[in-house]
Amino acid sequence: MDSATDPNTIKEDPVSVTVSAPPSKGIQQGVGESPSSSTSPAAPSRYESQKRRDWNTFLQYLKNHKPPLTLARCSGAHVIEFLKYLDQFGKTKVHMTGCPYFGHPNPPGPCSCPLKQAWGSLDALIGRLRAAYEESGGRPESNPFAARAVRIYLREVREGQARARGIPYEKKKRKRTSVTTSAVGINVSAVAATQAVDYGGVSGGTASNLGTATTTTSL
Numbered sequence: 001m002d003s004a005t006d007p008n009t010i011k012e013d014p015v016s017v018t019v020s021a022p023p024s025k026g027i028q029q030g031v032g033e034s035p036s037s038s039t040s041p042a043a044p045s046r047y048e049s050q051k052r053r054d055w056n057t058f059l060q061y062l063k064n065h066k067p068p069l070t071l072a073r074c075s076g077a078h079v080i081e082f083l084k085y086l087d088q089f090g091k092t093k094v095h096m097t098g099c100p101y102f103g104h105p106n107p108p109g110p111c112s113c114p115l116k117q118a119w120g121s122l123d124a125l126i127g128r129l130r131a132a133y134e135e136s137g138g139r140p141e142s143n144p145f146a147a148r149a150v151r152i153y154l155r156e157v158r159e160g161q162a163r164a165r166g167i168p169y170e171k172k173k174r175k176r177t178s179v180t181t182s183a184v185g186i187n188v189s190a191v192a193a194t195q196a197v198d199y200g201g202v203s204g205g206t207a208s209n210l211g212t213a214t215t216t217t218s219l
Contacts, residue, residue, distance in 0.1 A: 076147025090117040
């Protein structure tokens with residue numbers, strides 16, 4: 001089989017390996033040269049380097065696909081196929097149903113279950129590829145990485161790995177302290193306004209009650 005057209009020619013894991021481009025050094029300043037002339041452009045961030053690497057890997061996968069695929073013809077099904085292809089480079093042990101360590105978060109010994117890509121790595125990868133697709137001129141409404149089938153697949157991977165590894169994925173609950181404080185403030189203002197209306201008679205009495213209500217609100 002020709003190695004140029006074999007998809008297995010990609011030998012490294014584009015998901016787990018992070019490439020961080022070293023900051024470029026400026027040109028050595030000569031005699032009489034101003035410091036501003038030696039300023040070099042800023043190096044790409046770690047996220048941008050990884051996103052570019054993932055995008056090039058996906059394009060290479062399309063090129064090696066049989067038959068070859070173009071980006072315009074790529075669909076959510078092809079994205080899922082790409083994610084399954086990456087499992088062979090995974091480093092996360094996912095226990096099978098018949099494994100004695102199925103659902104065990106800390107297995108006491110080794111087993112023959114396969115290594116796969118972790119759900120978190122695949123989810124982050126799809127996020128980077130979705131952004132790279134639109135940055136390359138793709139339309140958001142035709143973005144294959146945002147397809148519903150891809151979201152369903154990622155959810156199934158997350159739930160399956162949670163059961164197999166005994167590690168549930170839970171969303172963190174947000175605290176709403178500010179909302180509660182605002183609600184209390186509204187209630188105090190409403191009480192103060194009610195007191196002013198109920199006890200308001202002559203103008204002097206009304207002013208006195210409003211002053212009392214204002215003091216209560218500040219406390």
